[in-house]
Amino acid sequence: xxxxxxxxxxxxxxxxxxxxxxxxxxxxxxxxxxxxxxxxxxxxxxxxxxxxxxxxxxxxxxxxxxxxxxxxxxxxxxxxxxxxxxxxxxxxxxxxxxxxxxxxxxxxxxxxxxxxxxxxxxxxxxxxxxxxxxxxxxxxxxxxxxxxxxxxxxxxxxxxxxxxxxxxxxxxxxxxxxxxxxxxxxxxxxxxxxxxxxxxxxxxxxxxxxxxxxxxxxxxxxxxxxxxxxxxxxxxxxxxxxxxxxxxxxxxxxxxxxxxxxxxxxxxxxxxxxxxxxxxxxxxxxxxxxxxxxxxxxxxxxxxxxxxxxxxxxxxxxxxxxxxxxxxxxxxxxxxxxxxxxxxxxxxxxxxxxxxxxxxxxxxxxxxxxxxxxxxxxxxxxxxxxxxxxxxxxxxxxxxxxxxxxxxxxxxxxxxxxxxxxxxxxxxxxxxxxxxxxxxxxxxxxxxxxxxxxxxxxxxxxxxxxxxxxxxxxxxxxxxxxxxxxxxxxxxxxxxxxxxxxxxxxxxxxxxxxxxxxxxxxxxxxxxxxxxxxxxxxxxxxxxxxxxxxxxxxxxxxxxxxxxxxxxxxxxxxxxxxxxxxxxxxxxxxxxxxxxxxxxxxxxxxxxxxxxxxxxxxxxxxxxxxxxxxxxxxxxxxxx
Ligand code: PEP
Ligand code: MG
Numbered sequence: 001x002x003x004x005x006x007x008x009x010x011x012x013x014x015x016x017x018x019x020x021x022x023x024x025x026x027x028x029x030x031x032x033x034x035x036x037x038x039x040x041x042x043x044x045x046x047x048x049x050x051x052x053x054x055x056x057x058x059x060x061x062x063x064x065x066x067x068x069x070x071x072x073x074x075x076x077x078x079x080x081x082x083x084x085x086x087x088x089x090x091x092x093x094x095x096x097x098x099x100x101x102x103x104x105x106x107x108x109x110x111x112x113x114x115x116x117x118x119x120x121x122x123x124x125x126x127x128x129x130x131x132x133x134x135x136x137x138x139x140x141x142x143x144x145x146x147x148x149x150x151x152x153x154x155x156x157x158x159x160x161x162x163x164x165x166x167x168x169x170x171x172x173x174x175x176x177x178x179x180x181x182x183x184x185x186x187x188x189x190x191x192x193x194x195x196x197x198x199x200x201x202x203x204x205x206x207x208x209x210x211x212x213x214x215x216x217x218x219x220x221x222x223x224x225x226x227x228x229x230x231x232x233x234x235x236x237x238x239x240x241x242x243x244x245x246x247x248x249x250x251x252x253x254x255x256x257x258x259x260x261x262x263x264x265x266x267x268x269x270x271x272x273x274x275x276x277x278x279x280x281x282x283x284x285x286x287x288x289x290x291x292x293x294x295x296x297x298x299x300x301x302x303x304x305x306x307x308x309x310x311x312x313x314x315x316x317x318x319x320x321x322x323x324x325x326x327x328x329x330x331x332x333x334x335x336x337x338x339x340x341x342x343x344x345x346x347x348x349x350x351x352x353x354x355x356x357x358x359x360x361x362x363x364x365x366x367x368x369x370x371x372x373x374x375x376x377x378x379x380x381x382x383x384x385x386x387x388x389x390x391x392x393x394x395x396x397x398x399x400x401x402x403x404x405x406x407x408x409x410x411x412x413x414x415x416x417x418x419x420x421x422x423x424x425x426x427x428x429x430x431x432x433x434x435x436x437x438x439x440x441x442x443x444x445x446x447x448x449x450x451x452x453x454x455x456x457x458x459x460x461x462x463x464x465x466x467x468x469x470x471x472x473x474x475x476x477x478x479x480x481x482x483x484x485x486x487x488x489x490x491x492x493x494x495x496x497x498x499x500x501x502x503x504x505x506x507x508x509x510x511x512x513x514x515x516x517x518x519x520x521x522x523x524x525x526x527x528x529x530x531x532x533x534x535x536x537x538x539x540x541x542x543x544x545x546x547x548x549x550x551x552x553x554x555x556x557x558x559x560x561x562x563x564x565x566x567x568x569x570x571x572x573x574x575x576x577x578x579x580x581x582x583x584x585x586x587x588x589x590x591x592x593x594x595x596x597x598x599x600x601x602x603x604x605x606x607x608x609x610x611x612x613x614x615x616x617x618x619x620x621x622x623x624x625x626x627x628x629x630x631x632x633x634x635x636x637x638x639x640x
Pocket of ligand 1: 228475497499547548
């Protein structure tokens, strides 16, 4: 990340930026909450509404000609746009990689079969051009995947980007990322958005032709799925930046200092040398952290720890390996089901899981069955294909048909996923994790489905794992309270604190307006976590925490003191946490937890933690408010 920032400074022609910054009249700053640390410097680009979904509708036979014409016209428009972009970039300072991508995209558009095959689909199925393009893309994906070649597999993503561009033109919708592409001449772009759906973040994550160096989100909360995914983009990100959309204009010069929760708009030129210093510091930190990659995680007093990675996409596994993860503690498989008109087949899922499992070379890979529902919905077309009524209103998504409830509501979808996982489990150490358990009977039903999936594979003569560890997520307070009953039926458990806290405190994790009272330091939360961890430890069942707090250095110390030894987190946060844990004493952390048992308010918890950090000479003591994931002075009165 610091390298990127440094490149940003070089590529963005600092003198030019400096002149622009100083020529502007209004320099002001906005505050936000850090989601991903670092410093970014670049031009603002406002992002439109995050709706990137493709419309699907049937057409009459007589309309096919008109659809052909729309398709050809849209392809010509995109080809023209790209050619213009190339012409503008060739004598400018656009990075050569970006130019190469645009050239490749032009080649893809020139391929006549893209048009003729899509026309065949329109004619045969009597559907609109946008939809037909999606089907063509899926066909291509399948064909490319069969080639079992990583390089070619990546090329299909280029085709996907071209197809998406054409679909945007067809729908006449403003495409947020297109604005960014036009700004590519400047290299350094900081996106400013009201909010991003998880689906949008996924699309940004997969785009390689744009250079986004920072993200500013006006709404959003720290534990929203958007924020979690944004973190995996590994660029400095702030959420909850009130007024960002209204006050920032395209091409404003932005300095985003995520660690300080600060966004400076059109900074004074005197600030620039200081930015440069910060970048150097960050670079040194990164180099130091890399050296810890193969150091085993342990406390200073010799307690052995395991640090696992949370991933959302199969390609994230590379980051897990590069950051020395002890395994995948949470593979949020639901993201494989989003942003596509057709749900992934058993074979496609199998290939994906197998890729991750092989990359981890025998280390555990914990695949969470799809946590769909709530804000993580497949496309309407995909939903319709499984008989889900996409038009029906969901009263309260977080309490509705989500996670395992969703899977059990659509047995064929669930069985397909289980078969794919069981097949991939032949290639390594795979474990299955059930999201949002709330009843023991759910485990029994899942076990039955697992047997059924095994039988189906056996009947087909396909190799599969006879035994796979089955774990459950502790996200619903009822499970934490009656844990021993669940532990008897499970091989391991993982605490999803993001949801557990939401359900315990009745605070919507996606709702920025109540994020002030979403407080992991609430004494009741600490108490339930502590009891849960010791109950699992006493029962000899593996327990981990895979919610966001596991990566927070101060909160991780509390978890350590409660007896936790397995932490799972976003790849980018793994080495910074390891560095801290190596200095902690598990015995001292346990003493701290004993003292916290006497606290009855959030503020008294914070005060005692603060005293403890001071006594340990931990530099984070003075940053306590800024360092804790959830600094909330108002929470005192709310929880007191
Ligand atoms: C959690 O709830 O803590 C968790 C890890 O799951 P997710 O954030 O995907 O809901
Ligand atoms: Mg959860």
